[in-house]
Amino acid sequence: MTIRQMCDAFGVTPRTLRFYESRELLFPERRGQQRLYSRADRARLTLILRGRRFGFSLEQIRQLLELYDPAERNITQTEAALGAARERLADMEQQHRELGEAMSELRQQIADGELWLNNLKSDA
Amino acid sequence: MTIRQMCDAFGVTPRTLRFYESRELLFPERRGQQRLYSRADRARLTLILRGRRFGFSLEQIRQLLELYDPAERNITQTEAALGAARERLADMEQQHRELGEAMSELRQQIADGELWLNNLKSDA
DNA sequence: GGCCAGGTTGACGTGCACGTAAGGTGCGAC
DNA sequence: GTCGCACCTTACGTGCACGTCAACCTGGCC
The missing domain is CATH 1.20.5 (Single alpha-helices involved in coiled-coils or other helix-helix interfaces)
Known part of the structure; x- marks a missing residue:
């Protein structure tokens, strides 16, 4: 999914998606310069937008997303994420x-x- | 009630109360230069702080407060406030x-x- | 009178979540 | 080839909700 398709699907701007990426909330793949968003990225964006509606900061959302992320799972990190959650x-x-x-x-x-x-x- | 008593009671700063006043959310009386907050002002502040916790902007809160305000009650204004509410x-x-x-x-x-x-x- | 705590009014600074403008890149259509 | 479009990066601008700082009263106490 290209950035434009994402924007149309979620009602956000390209700037927003790139901004979220700069804050390490999204990690789309690159085909050359282009960003490609996977199903997982769309799920993450759904969670991000929901969190924003509830008044959580992007940093708080980023910490919550670690809980959903199966990568880099070690005990201390998971325990910290659980505490934050x-x-x-x-x-x-x-x-x-x-x-x-x-x-x-x-x-x-x-x-x-x-x-x-x-x-x-x-x-x- | 002085500004300091208000701050202690509600956990806000003088700056915040003066800021709310500049946005026409509060209208404390003046004894000379000093601000004096009435029971009504305290009720309004309670509503303001609650609104803020729900993510409403100060402008939205100001409009909602018109609904609570018994002054300047006419039909069209009240209907508009009801619609917003x-x-x-x-x-x-x-x-x-x-x-x-x-x-x-x-x-x-x-x-x-x-x-x-x-x-x-x-x-x- | 001296002095200080606490109040006042601007004016400028800050953090967040983006918006916007400037200039550059890739690529398919004509 | 070159036109146009969508995308890219970088940098600066914006709106909100205050914080911070400077400079100035003001009442009360010694």
Whole structure:
């Protein structure tokens, strides 16, 4: 898959893909100068974009990706990656809870606003 | 409440509070040059900080705060704010779902990593 | 009056995640 | 051959959310 196909498929720019590569988040093969993205690269990009939506930094995402990466597996590295992953998971769980609470509050506020609006309109 | 008491209570810096004020997120009263924060200001700051944790921009937060603000209530403004709030809520719901899925995947990956680690250790 | 802690306002600096412009390369179509 | 297009690298620019620093009040205490 060329860089353009990747961009079209994921809705990102070439600049973004090259930037991710410079930060060691993606490692496409090279045919001469051209980048070629494999199925694994597409899976990684999916994870990267998801992580970004959750507010994780590219560096945090890079560390998480090590957990998915079967290469360079030794005990200390895996243990470090596991520790980082557990911390991220705890963050995500707290964020998940707080997001649920915030959604409830926002729904309540919306309902209040709608009620207020209907009262105003029925008066008129 | 002075700026220092606010900072201690919310774990932010004076710079942050003045910055929020410059972006019209907070409107503390003035006793001479000093800022004085009311109960309403503290409630607004709570909402601001929560919004920030969910990745909303300060501008988005400012628009949402209009929904909470009982001043300057007219129909078109409230309807616009309600529309924005519904869009944000939809974003939050999607983010909530995706975050749940990502947590499941990450838990699975952690379990895999732990299993692999235990196998390696029991071999040794 | 002297002085200091704590407040104030700009103005500039920083880290992140890219965007953008400049100039060069490879390659198939005509 | 050369035109055009897509790709490449390098370097600088941008927007956001603040941090940092300089310079200046201001009230309270000795």
